[in-house]
Amino acid sequence: MDNTDISYGVAFVKRTGITALELGRGSARLLMPLAGNENHVGVMYMGAYTVLAEASAAIPGFSILDTERFFPILKDIAVSFHKSAASDVTAEFALDDKMIDALLSDLESKGSATYVAEIPMHDADGLKVATGTVTVKLLSYAWKGAAAGGLS
Amino acid sequence: MDNTDISYGVAFVKRTGITALELGRGSARLLMPLAGNENHVGVMYMGAYTVLAEASAAIPGFSILDTERFFPILKDIAVSFHKSAASDVTAEFALDDKMIDALLSDLESKGSATYVAEIPMHDADGLKVATGTVTVKLLSYAWKGAAAGGLS
Numbered sequence: 001m002d003n004t005d006i007s008y009g010v011a012f013v014k015r016t017g018i019t020a021l022e023l024g025r026g027s028a029r030l031l032m033p034l035a036g037n038e039n040h041v042g043v044m045y046m047g048a049y050t051v052l053a054e055a056s057a058a059i060p061g062f063s064i065l066d067t068e069r070f071f072p073i074l075k076d077i078a079v080s081f082h083k084s085a086a087s088d089v090t091a092e093f094a095l096d097d098k099m100i101d102a103l104l105s106d107l108e109s110k111g112s113a114t115y116v117a118e119i120p121m122h123d124a125d126g127l128k129v130a131t132g133t134v135t136v137k138l139l140s141y142a143w144k145g146a147a148a149g150g151l152s
Numbered sequence: 153m154d155n156t157d158i159s160y161g162v163a164f165v166k167r168t169g170i171t172a173l174e175l176g177r178g179s180a181r182l183l184m185p186l187a188g189n190e191n192h193v194g195v196m197y198m199g200a201y202t203v204l205a206e207a208s209a210a211i212p213g214f215s216i217l218d219t220e221r222f223f224p225i226l227k228d229i230a231v232s233f234h235k236s237a238a239s240d241v242t243a244e245f246a247l248d249d250k251m252i253d254a255l256l257s258d259l260e261s262k263g264s265a266t267y268v269a270e271i272p273m274h275d276a277d278g279l280k281v282a283t284g285t286v287t288v289k290l291l292s293y294a295w296k297g298a299a300a301g302g303l304s
Contacts, residue, residue, distance in 0.1 A: 012189055012197045015167055037164055045164045046226055050202040074198055078230035 006030070006055060016051050020059075027094035028059040034088050043084040044129070049121060050079055053132025056091040057117035061136045064100050069142065070107055075114070075135035082131070087124035091132070093117045103138060111143025158182070158207060168203050172211075179246035180211040186240050195236040196281070201273060202231055205284025208243040209269035213288045216252050221294065222259055227266070227287035234283070239276035243284070245269045255290060263295025 006023075007014035017036055022029040030052060037048035054077055061072050095103070099115065106113035119132035158175075159166035169188055174181040182204060189200035206229055213224045247255070251267065258265035271284035 008192045010191050010197055012168075012191075012199050016164075039162050039164075040160045045162055046206055046229060047164050047199055047203045050229070050231075051199045054198055074233055076230065076232040077198060077202070078228065079202075080228040081226055 006059060013051055013055065016048055018051060018055060021090065022092075023059065023063065024094075026060045026064050026096075026100050027092070028056055028063070029090065029092035030056050030059075032089045032091075034086070041084075043086050044089055046079070046081070049081070049089070049130050049132065050077055052089060052091050052121060053077060053079055053119045053130075053134055056093045056119045057132070057134035058136050060093055060095050060117075061103070061115065061138055064095065064104065065107075065138065070138055070140055073137050073139060075137050077135075078133045080131050081129070083123075083127055083129045085121075085123040085127075085129040089121050089123055089129060091119050091121045093119050107138055107140060111140040113138045158211060165203055165207065168200055170203060170207060173242065174244075175211065175215065176246075178212045178216050178248075178252050179244070180208055180215070181242065181244035182208050182211075184241045184243075186238070193236075195238050196241055198231070198233070201233070201241070201282050201284065202229055204241060204243050204273060205229060205231055205271045205282075205286055208245045208271045209284070209286035210288050212245055212247050212269075213255070213267065213290055216247065216256065217259075217290060222290055222292055225289050225291060227289050229287075230285045232283050233281070235275075235279055235281045237273075237275040237279075237281040241273050241275055241281060243271050243273045245271050259290055259292060263292040265290045 006020050017033045019031050032048050032052040039045040103113040114137045117134045121130040123129045158172050169185045171183050184200050184204040191197040255265040266289045269286045273282040275281045
């Protein structure tokens with residue numbers, strides 16, 4: 001995984017200028033820049049939060065996969081807004097070892113595995129400005145019915 | 153309101169190429185183009201759905217306001233993905249007359265009013281590909297505490 005580009009060739013994501021501050025096996029800490037992502041009154045626009053929440057949730061799952069056999073899809077995403085952010089916004093999420101083992105075990109035995117990531121998002125002063133809740137499903141290419149998922 | 157540009161000067165929204173198919177007092181029907189908004193496998197990317205859902209929910213509220221006195225903010229947004237969309241995606245939402253009266257009455261008497269918009273989103277074949285749920289708050293500039301809202 002390239003630390004400087006986490007857009008996976010998705011132009012929509014690349015346009016936001018999102019960057020990785022730290023990536024590990026099962027973990028990610030990401031930054032959404034304010035520049036280019038302002039709303040009409042100069043604070044972070046809603047859509048930038050959803051991209052940040054999704055990437056923070058999905059990249060840790062992606063990072064534990066044998067990507068020749070498995071792939072992640074998004075089931076749903078929700079973001080609640082607490083305060084406006086007049087700065088860059090950061091988010092992080094990590095799957096713990098026990099969760100990683102359970103996900104990989106489910107993938108082998110059932111062809112799919114699901115986790116829900118809760119993603120607090122903070123401005124440059126450390127204030128929690130929004131909270132994301134993202135359901136990520138991991139699927140096997142080989143498993144029957146894998147194509148039925150809501151790929152987004 | 154300009155029928156061809158509904159981005160309100162927000163570059164993030166403008167970059168998606170979202171357009172209005174129909175706008176009325178308290179109603180909006182919008183189209184999110186697939187072109188430029190594809191994910192890594194060529195179907196509509198998550199972030200484009202959130203922009204479409206938010207705009208479909210907020211523009212009807214905005215359209216009923218005396219914008220010298222009142223403004224809308226976003227409280228929260230959720231999108232569930234049902235099927236992938238390999239085409240443009242449309243959405244529509246309308247506040248009925250009773251709801252419009254209640255919102256305007258709340259704004260006058262309490263300085264704020266809230267509605268929850270459920271936004272089904274359809275692909276070019278009419279299949280429901282996603283559902284958005286968006287909470288929009290309308291606020292008075294003059295009312296004490298208006299600045300506390302989570303503007304996004």
